[in-house]
Amino acid sequence: MAPGGPWSAPALTPSxxxxxxxxxxxxxxxxxxxxxxxxxxxxxxxxxxxxxxxYVWNHxxxxxxxxxxxxxxxxxxxxxxxxxxxxxxxAGLMYLVWLYVFHEKxxxxxxxxxxxxxxxxxxxxxxxxxGHYAGLRYKLSRTRWRGIRCGMAGSxxxxxxxxTFLGFANAVTGYLLTPVVSVNLARPRIxxxxxxxxxxxxxxxxxxxxxxxxGYYFLNIIAWVAAAVAVAMAVGGTLEGMGVSFSEVLENLAxxxxxxxxLILIVAFAAYILFGLLILPLRCWWQAYLVRYLVSRSRAGNxxxxxxxxxxxxxxxxxxxxxxxxxxxxxxxxxxxxxxxxLIAGQLWIYGAPDGAAVRQPADRGPGYGEGLLDMFxxxxx
Amino acid sequence: MVARYYNGESAAVEExxxxxxxxxxxxxxxxxxxxxxxxxVADITVLGDSRHEAAPPVVLRGGEARLVIEDPAARAQLAxxxxxxxxxxxxxxxxxxxxxxxxxxxxALVGMFWGAVEYGTxxxxxxxxxxxQAKLGESVLDELLADKEMxxxxxxxxxxxxxxxxxxxxxxxKHEITVxxxxxxxVNAFTLPGSILVFYSDLIDQAKDSSQVAGxxxxxIGHVVHQHPTKGLVKAYGMDLLLKILSGGYSDIxxxxxxxxxxxxxxxxxxxxxxxxxxxxVRLLEQRGLRADGVSSFFEQMLAKEPKDAAAAAGIWSSHPxxxxxxxxxxxxxxxxxxxxxxxxxxxxxxxx
Numbered sequence: 001m002a003p004g005g006p007w008s009a010p011a012l013t014p015s016x017x018x019x020x021x022x023x024x025x026x027x028x029x030x031x032x033x034x035x036x037x038x039x040x041x042x043x044x045x046x047x048x049x050x051x052x053x054x055y056v057w058n059h060x061x062x063x064x065x066x067x068x069x070x071x072x073x074x075x076x077x078x079x080x081x082x083x084x085x086x087x088x089x090x091a092g093l094m095y096l097v098w099l100y101v102f103h104e105k106x107x108x109x110x111x112x113x114x115x116x117x118x119x120x121x122x123x124x125x126x127x128x129x130x131g132h133y134a135g136l137r138y139k140l141s142r143t144r145w146r147g148i149r150c151g152m153a154g155s156x157x158x159x160x161x162x163x164t165f166l167g168f169a170n171a172v173t174g175y176l177l178t179p180v181v182s183v184n185l186a187r188p189r190i191x192x193x194x195x196x197x198x199x200x201x202x203x204x205x206x207x208x209x210x211x212x213x214x215g216y217y218f219l220n221i222i223a224w225v226a227a228a229v230a231v232a233m234a235v236g237g238t239l240e241g242m243g244v245s246f247s248e249v250l251e252n253l254a255x256x257x258x259x260x261x262x263l264i265l266i267v268a269f270a271a272y273i274l275f276g277l278l279i280l281p282l283r284c285w286w287q288a289y290l291v292r293y294l295v296s297r298s299r300a301g302n303x304x305x306x307x308x309x310x311x312x313x314x315x316x317x318x319x320x321x322x323x324x325x326x327x328x329x330x331x332x333x334x335x336x337x338x339x340x341x342x343l344i345a346g347q348l349w350i351y352g353a354p355d356g357a358a359v360r361q362p363a364d365r366g367p368g369y370g371e372g373l374l375d376m377f378x379x380x381x382x
Numbered sequence: 383m384v385a386r387y388y389n390g391e392s393a394a395v396e397e398x399x400x401x402x403x404x405x406x407x408x409x410x411x412x413x414x415x416x417x418x419x420x421x422x423v424a425d426i427t428v429l430g431d432s433r434h435e436a437a438p439p440v441v442l443r444g445g446e447a448r449l450v451i452e453d454p455a456a457r458a459q460l461a462x463x464x465x466x467x468x469x470x471x472x473x474x475x476x477x478x479x480x481x482x483x484x485x486x487x488x489x490a491l492v493g494m495f496w497g498a499v500e501y502g503t504x505x506x507x508x509x510x511x512x513x514x515q516a517k518l519g520e521s522v523l524d525e526l527l528a529d530k531e532m533x534x535x536x537x538x539x540x541x542x543x544x545x546x547x548x549x550x551x552x553x554x555x556k557h558e559i560t561v562x563x564x565x566x567x568x569v570n571a572f573t574l575p576g577s578i579l580v581f582y583s584d585l586i587d588q589a590k591d592s593s594q595v596a597g598x599x600x601x602x603i604g605h606v607v608h609q610h611p612t613k614g615l616v617k618a619y620g621m622d623l624l625l626k627i628l629s630g631g632y633s634d635i636x637x638x639x640x641x642x643x644x645x646x647x648x649x650x651x652x653x654x655x656x657x658x659x660x661x662x663x664v665r666l667l668e669q670r671g672l673r674a675d676g677v678s679s680f681f682e683q684m685l686a687k688e689p690k691d692a693a694a695a696a697g698i699w700s701s702h703p704x705x706x707x708x709x710x711x712x713x714x715x716x717x718x719x720x721x722x723x724x725x726x727x728x729x730x731x732x733x734x735x
Contacts, residue, residue, distance in 0.1 A: 020436065021436075022477070024477035024478070024481060025477055027477075027481055028475075028477050028480040028481055028484065029434070031480075031481065031484035031485060031488060032480075032484050034484075034488055034627070034628065035484055035487045035488050035491060037627045038488070038491040038492065038495060038624075038627055038628075039491065041623065041627070042623070042626065042627050051434055054430055054434045054435055055434050055435070058430070058434070058435035058436050058437065058438075059436050064386075064395075065386065065388075065395060065450075066436060066437055066450065068429070068430075068435075068439060068448075070429065145393070146388045146393040146394075146395050146448075147388030147389070147390050147393075147439070147446055147447060147448040148388070148392070148393045195393070196392075196393055198393070329628065329629065330628055330629035354393060356392060356393040356394035356395055357392050357393075357394040358392070359392055359393035360391065360392050360393075361390060361391050361392065361446055
């Protein structure tokens with residue numbers, strides 16, 4: 001626009017994504033996947049995951065256009081086999097270390113298993129982060145919107161190093177660095193994502209959210225103490241009231257009658273309710289705030305994002321979904337997926353629309369295979 | 383017929399209309415009838431299918447451009463005109479029968495898988511190459527005994543290995559048994575895959591006579607000849623796999639709970655294995671004309687020492703059946719020859735010295 005020209009407000013028409021998947025259809029795909037998993041001892045998971053993604057992606061639309069998922073099961077299988085090779089090579093290396101460094105030396109008590117499991121735990125932690133990033137890159141590269149491939153720049157290994165360092169630093173500082181970790185891990189994940197040639201941008205800063213976090217942090221400590229005192233008093237009081245000694249309790253636990261099992265379930269449920277009432281809402285309060293912040297600080301060109309997700313909705317997402325999967329022994333997973341997609345569709349606001357003609361198809365086709373590390377080191381869903 | 387057209391070069395979207403000729407799919411703007419693209423019918427195809435995707439895109443083979451038709455009736459019409467586009471409008475599969483069918487199949491498969499692991503292990507365990515079992519046993523042994531002192535008394539080790547192999551032969555077992563003795567406690571012995579037995583010297587020290595050590599040894603030989611360590615591993619692995627598959631790896635807590643169930647199951651297997659090993663041990667001693675009262679008298683001695691039987695108190699959490707039950711099952715008279723000669727027994731008593 002020429003200097004001094006007429007000012008016009010940017011087009012910021014709000015819209016929301018639409019999810020029109022049906023729970024029954026998703027279940028039919030998922031149950032078929034489980035049946036095939038049992039028949040193939042788990043090897044069909046790459047194709048099953050792909051089918052589920054195709055369903056879910058294509059039932060989400062933004063600005064009237066549906067997403068497409070064009071990944072292949074074969075690519076996930078190759079990714080897994082590569083990760084397997086990586087682990088085999090690592091095991092070989094550890095064998096050599098054991099043979100030449102530890103075997104029949106003063107550290108003979110350090111067995112081969114010790115070295116291998118310790119080293120896998122050591123590399124597994126960073127590799128899970130690398131896998132997260134590389135998995136995201138794979139998923140985005142197989143996702144299209146308006147026929148344009150999405151993608152992810154940046155190095156997964158670089159992300160793995162940063163995430164490991166921040167994770168370690170956060171753990172040794174009593175998790176007081178959580179806002180720093182959240183913002184600095186969100187930055188590469190959001191800032192490196194793109195739709196075609198349209199990059200996303202993230203402009204968050206940990207200092208913006210420290211106040212709320214500290215409030216959560218100390219309230220959380222107080223809540224834990226209160227919950228522990230309440231549980232101790234309730235259990236002690238109940239046992240005393242019933243005139244039961246501790247050894248009698250142990251005896252009962254060894255040979256549980258239907259009544260004991262019922263009692264255990266009631267106690268567990270009561271403890272969960274107490275925990276749920278005191279601790280989890282606090283966590284959800286913080287998480288909802290964090291999500292609102294991360295979303296509002298993200299944009300894609302002139303497209304802005306916002307969400308007004310509430311603590312209660314976050315509770316439904318974090319806690320209720322967890323309970324559904326747990327109580328249904330995993331069979332409730334499609335329900336959780338469905339609920340999550342509905343939540344995103346209902347709560348994510350998109351302001352404006354990209355200039356379609358300016359967003360070009362990227363030359364980069366993304367990785368040829370994917371998610372091996374994620375499959376190996378992480379509980380990875382769809 | 384109205385569709386959305388993506389040119390594959392940019393994220394621009396156009397509302398277009400379609401016309402099918404004998405050779406071409408003509409894509410044009412409805413407002414001014416300007417042609418947007420002409421796709422040869424022979425080269426067009428559908429990505430995906432209407433069972434997994436709400437509106438599977440139509441593409442020109444090898445191209446990035448896409449045509450998306452939201453209206454199912456319009457998709458069906460196009461598919462009827464161009465047979466290659468049939469996946470565009472597959473007849474919808476009714477959800478309820480599919481759900482019912484897959485649920486029944488799932489329950490049946492879980493049952494079969496469970497049954498195969500529970501009962502098939504008997505047949506599967508012997509199929510595992512013995513060399514592999516031996517290697518596994520040796521590596522576990524190395525691991526377990528890495529920081530332990532081993533008893534090296536040659537005559538004592540020869541005595542216990544002699545009896546172990548005699549008893550195994552009596553059961554028709556083909557492989558060589560190796561018994562190791564670890565200095566110290568607990569008062570225990572165990573068996574590893576690959577015919578490896580480990581005794582703790584405290585057990586030998588606390589035994590009142592040689593028949594008790596022979597009884598415990600015969601019990602462990604029972605484990606060896608029934609391949610209990612390998613069967614236990616196969617079962618545990620099978621159940622772990624089942625739980626992993628069922629939970630789809632989507633819930634780590636589920637896996638944790640699952641492994642808890644797996645442990646309980648392993649313990650139940652443990653109790654069944656112990657009963658079988660008790661019975662076999664006593665039978666092998668009797669078949670060789672040796673004193674077979676050792677194991678029950680050893681249990682009695684343990685019970686007297688610890689009247690609150692740990693195995694009974696632990697109930698379903700115990701790896702062993704209640705001791706009183708085992709005493710009743712293995713009770714025998716003192717008839718029979720001693721399993722060890724006086725010299726052997728003496729050597730065994732001093733195996734760690």
